Structure formats: structure tokens, C-alpha cells
Amino acid sequence: MTDKSQANEQRPDSAAASQIAPALAIELSGINKHFGPVHANKDIDLKVARGSVHGIVGENGAGKTTLMSILYGFYTADSGEIRVGGKQVTINDSSHALELGIGMVHQHFMLVDNFTVLENIILGAEDSSLLQPSLDKARKVLAQLADEYELNVDPDALIEDLSVGAQQRVEILKALYRGADILILDEPTGVLTPSEADHLFRVLETLRAQGKTILLITHKLREIMAITDEVSVMRQGAMVKTLQTKDTDPAELAELMVGRRVLLRVDKGESVPGDVKLAVEDFVVKDDMGITRVKGINFEVRAGEIVGIAGVSGNGQSDMLEAISGMRKAASGKLLVKGQEIIIDGDDGAAKMRDMGVAHVPEDRQEQGLVVTFEQWENAILGYQDDDAYGEGVFLSIPAARAEANEHIKKFDIRPANNRLKVANFSGGNQQKIVLAREMSRDPDVLIVGQPTRGVDIGAIEFIHNQIVAMRDAGKAVLLVSVELDEIRSLADRILVMFDGHIVGEADPATATESELGLLMAGVSNDDVSVSNGASVSNQENVALKASDEKSAERNMQGESK
């Protein structure tokens, strides 16, 4: 893709640059860090060339963030050496890191929501005890930086009124305002829409061109391939390997991350659609503010197929999910389960849907799917606690619930295998498995899944995807909503694209290209696309591609997926 060719052009340059000036921006050697019994960083060595983009990949809990927090002075290492620009330093707190020219853009933004952009920029970097001179200076510097790096934000806007992408720009500006030469970005695209992510990458390329050094922490291999010069892989607290990005590929990186071969592509056969199990007709949903989010949609999901809803987040998917799962009353339209119309009215909607055999894995597992301060066995029966299987009348049969929980742990390989552990203490991937296990174990007819792998590491993603496909193969109707286009493309049998509350198009994942889907997601309707492309031609091409070189197509898929 274009990403690749761009990256290829740049790599020789930076390689040449590093031969002329082999200066290292950062050199870490023998870094160790323990948190109680957990050895979070084991003898880490890392060299980062000046003026390069250096990626650090690893699963959740591999120790990436800990390592960067040590570099940023948030934690201090138990042992080891840090060199910045060739000089050995000890970094005890963030202000020291800032003095050394190290800035960090955190995964969860470190911004004060009800402050203006300017106030956030100067916080901690005020020049005098009165604010006004610093504010005036920051306004000037910001205007300059905005021109230089395409980092535009209204300096007087409150943070809470800004989009997530703009908030991230403020974080980057904050670091640049403090004179950062080395910029650490922790999972920067996790919260961004695809277009915001593209914007971020353009900014990073400009920063690199200006001689800044960038450390990019991510678990998205595609981003690593697209923008980095070098990539270091971490696993279980140790640095596994550092590679030139041009010499590696996603499959190799995934294997290094997980420690075994990982199938990046979901292995699934043809779907065999049966009867319609779930359908919506002229479905309209309003949110709490009374704003219409879903504007009259129609679709059906048949037994034995996965229907994927693609779209940039915030186009009505969440409200649709809430209405279909019974958590929210639809403003108008029909919701049909197995041909029977369901009227959601009152607070028992979710229970009603569950009784109808509709299982729901909510988008936000911590807010909607789990009670994180409860133990795993309690969460394993959440929503089904009134079942007679767990005791009659007002009594709860704890042994029955525990047995059920153990069953889930075994079947879904939930780790640690301890049903008395509070859910908050499980990793994101295991939390998601707890929800999936609960919803899938009831033998539902319909499975509604929202963002199944958000914040889940690559090994667990593979497992979760296989479970969803297994549900389909068992003849369940699956509705999948995800903002990860790769996920939709590899799982779904049919793709519906949602934009501004409408279903703007349907695509076949086998033939639709990423750019076609991208256009749909941006609100350009199907007809427009086929007019510009010539539908018949592209179909023929696709058939030819399928027949002649299935292997190369497969390779393309791998390059594009995470």
C-alpha cells in the first residue's frame, strides 16, 4: 500500500543519516524494575538513534509502559544505566526528564479538562509567578508550532470541548513547548479515528524530518510497519529483539511478541446462512440528550452468519447496540427476534432480550459488562443470577455459581485460574474472556458483540476471534460491531457500513477493498463508489485475483492486518 512505499523511500535516508552521525538519543542498559513480586523489566538494553522513529511492541503487560515511565522519571529503575545524548543521567522525576528534553504523550491524556489549552500548555512550565506573561508567550509559540507541524488547536478552547484527536495534539504541543527533543508516545492511536491517526502520523513524520527522536509504543503492528525505522519487541518484561523495520514483517513481529506462531488471519470456512434470527426495521434510536443517533436502519442477521457493522466510532453504533440489546428504548421502528416483535419498555429490557436467547457482549466491558470490584465467580453469573440453576427463591447457590465459573475458566483459558480473584485484577484480555464465556455459555440463538478486542493483546485476540467464528459455525446469528476495520474484514460474512446513523452501504468482505470501505465510512455512498470504479470491472478483477493468486492475496491481508 501507499504506506509501505513511503516508508521504503524514507528508510535509506535515515540509514544514511545514522552512518554519518551515529549519535544515540537514548541508550538504556541493564534496566531492572520490580513491582513487589512482579519483575516488570528484566535487564533491558535499548539503543535509539537520534532522528529516528523507534517502535516498541509487546503484548499488554510486557513492560513497555514501565520502561518508558522509567525513562520519563515516573518510576525509578532498581538498577541499570540511562544515557541521554551520550551522557549518563539519573532521572528521578518528570521535571528532570523534561529538562533533558524528554517529553511523553501518555495513553490517558494528562490534561486538566476544565482548563483552556493555553493553561494546560504552561502548567508546570510557567516562567514567573504571574500567569499572564507565560500565557502570552505560549500563545505565540503555539501559533508557530501550529504552522510548523500541522498541530492546530484553538488556544482558548477548554479541553473538555475538544475532540480526542485535538486533545492529543495538545499533549504533543505540551511536550514541544517544553523543548522536547525526544518524544515518547504511549499507544497513541488507541483512541483515534482512522483519519485522526493518519493526521498523527503526518505530524510524526514532520517531527522526524525536523530531527526529533520518537519512541512509539504500540501493539498495532501495522503502525510499526508504516512509520518506524527500527522496532524493539518486548515479551514478559524482557527485550526480545531489535530489528530494522524494513527487514521484518508483521508475522515475525507477532511471533516474537507472543513467543509462538500467531495466525493473523482468521481461519474460517464459508458461512451457511439459515433463517433470520434478528432483524430491525426502520429502527430509530435517540440518546440521553434526545439527539437522534440511529436514523431509521434496516438489516437482518441470519443463523450461521456474522454480520459486521463497520464505521468510525460515534456514528450511532453504540446507541444501536444498546437498543438492540434491550438497554435502551428505541424511538421508533421494530426489533424482531426469531420473527417475534420485541417491545422494550421499562428497565427489564436487557433481561427480556436474554430470555429470548439474545446474548450481548457490550462494547465497554468495565462499564457495562462486568462489576470489576466483584470476584470472577460473581461476574460469571451476572445477569443470569435469577436462574434456578443458581438456587431457588431468594437464595443463591454459591457452589453452583462457582462450578459455572470454573467451567468458564477451563473452556476459555481465563488466567489466572482463580474464581475468587476480583475482576479488576485480571488483564484486559482475560476480562473480555470472562464476559465472552458468560454470554457464549448460555447457548444463545443470537450473539451481539461490541468491540470484542478493544484493549486486548494479540494472543487473546486470536482466541476471541476463533470463539466468535465457532459460534457462527454452531449456527448462531452473530452481530459484530467494531471500529477496527481489519477485525470486521477478517470476521464478517457481510459488512454493513454505518455513517451518521444510517447504513450507507453493504460490502462483501471477500471483494471489498479497504479504500472502498474507507469511502463508505467517510459517508460517500455505495453508488458513488461504484460509479467511480466501475462495479463490473472491479468484480471481474476480484474474481481473477481470487482464482489466480490466492497466496499473494493472503500475504496482502497479513501485511494489512495487525
Add this chain to the structure above:
Amino acid sequence: MEFFETLVLLLASTIRLTVPLLLACLAGLYSERSGIFDIGLEGKMLAGAFGAATVAALTGSAWLGMFAGIGVSVAMALIHGVASITFRGNQIISGVAINFLAAGLTVLLGQTWFKQGGRTPQLNGDARFNDIDLPFVDQLADVPFLGSIYTHLISGHNILVYIAFATVPLTYFILFKTRFGLRLRASGENPKAVDTAGINVNAMRFKAIIITGILCGLAGAYLSTAQSSGFIKDMTAGRGFIALAALIFAKWMPIPALFACLLFGFLSALGNFLQGVELPIIGEVPVQLIQAMPYILTVILLAGFIGKAVGPKAGGIPYIKER
């Protein structure tokens, strides 16, 4: 004319009753803006009042008394700080403990030292803050309306009244125009952002609660050495809680805090004024109802009828750096 004179006297009384509320309210503002809930305003004020009256009685100097009151109140604030900032204890529990400590200790020490049933000796002369007459009072006294306003409302108060009202613009300036204020507010909203910006969150919070202690001490000194002439048991009479209500009512902003305190001060002046008065139609005024108004208004506010009161986001949560 008689009605006008009455109104002026009522307003003058309002000002005098507003002062302790205002000082305590601003005290709470500093603490809560930095992220430390302070339900112990009442206790700090009471301890400050006792300290001020005791030292004023012993030395005969109201000023020395005031500094002693501030010292005692700051010490109480530091207890709250050590418990809730250093040891990350529950701020509400710590605040309640401060209130109990002050209520018990003042009476116990008062009885032990002075043997007057928990009172301190009567303060006279320089041991009290006396009312100050501003220039031209005599000349203006006979001017209709204006003279009355000048002599009773603007002039004729003790120095602490002027200090209290001057604290409002000062607080506004500190909070919104200085580096200290920016960092203070940020500590109460998102302490992690403050920490990553290289600022010590706990140090900021300690600075804030020391200011809280100073202002509570002033409020206490006002009660025992300016408004009254000595300390009596439980003399704060819930003012710390009304100040807290005013703080919520003012949405943690200094200028609205002034008006909230004036409103609550006016209500209590009105309550005093109408005691036992028979009005046409209504009959005897239910003074308790007027006295309860600050709380009723705050409940109405919190229920969302008058806008929305959202406190500092990180309020009440101890800051923990490492996970």
C-alpha cells in the same frame, strides 16, 4: 426614614455575620480546590477561636491572640493533612475527627485553665478588635441616606471585617492569575497531569491546607475576640458547615462565594431580627425556618434546580503516584 434606618442596621448586622462565614468559606475553597475535602472547617474555627481568646486574655493583645488562633488552626489543618495527604486516609473521617477533637479539647482546656465552665475570661480594651471609624464619619453622619450608609455599613467595623472582604479579590487573583493558583486548581482536577508536569502534588496540597488553616484561624479569632468578648463553648454553632454549604452554593468560585456568604449572613441577620416579632397575616415568624434556609437552598442546588454544582474532580481522592 425609620424603615431605611432599620434596613441599614439589618445590613450592618448582615456584614458582621457574614465575616466568619466568608473566611471559612474561602478557607474551604483553597483546600477543596486542591483536592482535599474539608469538613473540619468548623473544628478549626472553634480551635482558632479558643486559641485567640486564650492568648488575648493572657497577653491583653488581640493581635497576639489572632496569631495564636491562626497557629492553632494551622496545626489542626496539618493533622488533617498528615492523615489525608501523607497517609492517604479518608478525608471526611479525618475532618470529622478534627471537629470532635476541637469541640472536646477547647472545653477541657478552657475548664482546666480558667475554671469558668469552658469559657475564657472576658476580654476588654486592646484584648479585643474594636470597631474603627473611618475618616469623615462625623461630618457625613447627618447627610441623609448616604451618611447612614457610610457610618453603619462602610465604617464602624473592626479590622478583621475589612481583611475578610479584601480576601475575596485577593483569592480571585491568586487562583486565576498566578502560577500557584493554576497549579492549585490543577491539583484538584487532575493531579496526575500536575505530577507529569514535574510538580509535587502533595506539596501543593499541603500549601493549600495551610492557607485553609490560616483563614479558619482568622474566622475563629473574629468570633472570640471581635464579635464576642471571649470564647464560649461551641461558639461556632455550625458556621463551618454553613460555610461549606456556601462553598457548594458558589460552585467553588471566590466571587460567588462572597454573595453566597452575604445571602446566608443576611438570612441569619434576618432570623435574629425577626425573633419574637409578630407580623401581620403570618403571625410570629418561624425563625428556625429562616435559620434552616442555607441548608434548604443548598439541597435545592444539589438537586439540580439552580444550575449544577460540580466540585473539583479529584476532590476526596488521595493522590497515589505508583500504582
